[in-house]
Amino acid sequence: xxxxxxxxxxxxxxxxxxxxxxxxxxxxxxxxxxxxxxxxxxxxxxxxxxxxxxxxxxxxxxxxxxxxxxxxxxxxxxxxxxxxxxxxxxxxxxxxxxxxxxxxxxxxxxxxxxxxxxxxxxxxxxxxxxxxxxxxxxxxxxxxxxxxxxxxxxxxxxxxxxxxxxxxxxxxxxxxxxxxxxxxxxxxxxxxxxxxxxxxxxxxxxxxxxxxxxxxxxxxxxxxxxxxxxxxxxxxxxxxxxxxxxxxxxxxxxxxxxxxxxxxxxxxxxxxxxxxxxxxxxxxxxxxxxxxxxxxxxxxxxxxxxxxxxxxxxxxxxxxxxxxxxxxxxxxxxxxxxxxxxxxxxxxxxxxxxxxxxxxxxxxxxxxxxxxxxxxxxxxxxxxxxxxxxxxxxxxxxx
Numbered sequence: 285x286x287x288x289x290x291x292x293x294x295x296x297x298x299x300x301x302x303x304x305x306x307x308x309x310x311x312x313x314x315x316x317x318x319x320x321x322x323x324x325x326x327x328x329x330x331x332x333x334x335x336x337x338x339x340x341x342x343x344x345x346x347x348x349x350x351x352x353x354x355x356x357x358x359x360x361x362x363x364x365x366x367x368x369x370x371x372x373x374x375x376x377x378x379x380x381x382x383x384x385x386x387x388x389x390x391x392x393x394x395x396x397x398x399x400x401x402x403x404x405x406x407x408x409x410x411x412x413x414x415x416x417x418x419x420x421x422x423x424x425x426x427x428x429x430x431x432x433x434x435x436x437x438x439x440x441x442x443x444x445x446x447x448x449x450x451x452x453x454x455x456x457x458x459x460x461x462x463x464x465x466x467x468x469x470x471x472x473x474x475x476x477x478x479x480x481x482x483x484x485x486x487x488x489x490x491x492x493x494x495x496x497x498x499x500x501x502x503x504x505x506x507x508x509x510x511x512x513x514x515x516x517x518x519x520x521x522x523x524x525x526x527x528x529x530x531x532x533x534x535x536x537x538x539x540x541x542x543x544x545x546x547x548x549x550x551x552x553x554x555x556x557x558x559x560x561x562x563x564x565x566x567x568x569x570x571x572x573x574x575x576x577x578x579x580x581x582x583x584x585x586x587x588x589x590x591x592x593x594x595x596x597x598x599x600x601x602x603x604x605x606x607x608x609x610x611x612x613x614x615x616x617x618x619x620x621x622x623x624x625x626x627x628x629x630x631x632x633x634x635x636x637x638x639x640x641x642x643x644x645x646x647x648x649x650x651x652x653x654x655x656x657x658x659x660x661x662x663x664x665x666x667x668x669x670x671x672x673x674x675x676x677x678x679x680x681x682x683x
Contacts, residue, residue, distance in 0.1 A: 338363075378394065393420070416610070434573055454539070462532070
């Protein structure tokens with residue numbers, strides 16, 4: 285019992301809180317990034333923290349069921365879940381906003397920032413309570429839309445002070461086109477997918493030898509794991525898969541067009557084409573992309589196309605977007621927060637003093653009333669200035 289009482293302040297594993305001065309720095313970064321989204325034409329939404337499970341895990345969000353905390357609503361008796369990703373919520377909001385059939389052709393840009401809750405930590409962060417920030421485009425399936433969201437992801441990282449990022453780009457249509465020409469079952473497909481993600485070539489070759497595939501098809505799957513590098517990889521892939529399905533060749537064209545578009549906007553950003561890049565394969569329908577920092581093994585932001593996610597809500601719409609953990613971006617930026625020094629004001633009843641305090645605060649000056657009655661120094665209260673009376677007027681003086 286004593287040990288429990290001593291450690292009652294501890295948080296669960298993977299759950300964190302942000303304290304001063306970092307909390308203010310994270311909030312400033314949040315505002316900066318959301319203002320960037322606003323300037324690009326994205327509208328902010330604030331989805332609910334908790335929803336009915338049949339809404340929260342519809343469509344593409346079924347892959348989130350193991351991450352989602354479930355509970356029972358005491359009012360309705362229905363099962364509810366705490367959100368583990370805001371992307372499906374944004375899709376629901378888009379479908380709801382477009383309930384009028386006359387507005388189905390409208391392109392919607394939405395952005396968001398809020399805490400998630402994960403049953404277990406994985407993916408772009410080991411935290412179980414990431415602060416997700418991201419943006420989505422609904423209603424447009426063009427290459428230009430994909431270029432825009434990747435560009436906005438890069439702008440997000442730059443706004444966070446992360447300039448030396450690299451981008452990995454792939455397309456799930458390539459792997460799907462290969463699988464479509466086989467008789468592989470879902471278990472075999474998943475095993476191949478896992479090996480490709482890990483780029484375990486010997487393991488992949490050994491497993492392919494066990495499957496009922498032609499030698500040419502085995503070679504095609506092996507080549508998929510090897511085709512990664514700069515844009516020249518696309519030409520090499522066209523040679524390897526010459527005469528293959530139009531769907532596969534269109535996927536290669538799509539990657540090339542997106543890379544060219546991004547390079548025109550961010551010529552200094554390293555872009556890496558990886559044809560076995562399949563993160564989010566279970567729900568993405570086209571282009572997929574991730575951002576990395578040198579020396580970081582895990583992606584720091586990711587996204588992709590997930591068309592028709594809103595079908596279950598009555599509007600099957602093209603969709604593409606990205607997200608990141610704002611807390612991770614702040615930590616990676618290595619820009620520690622600092623508490624702004626304020627002005628210390630005496631705790632006395634003086635209308636002129638109160639008027640001066642209100643004037644300073646209206647100018648966004650941090651003013652702290654000295655509740656210690658002079659016991660604590662200005663420095664101890666993080667103040668480098670004080671309000672003093674001079675000739676019947678209150679003035680700010682440097683300490």
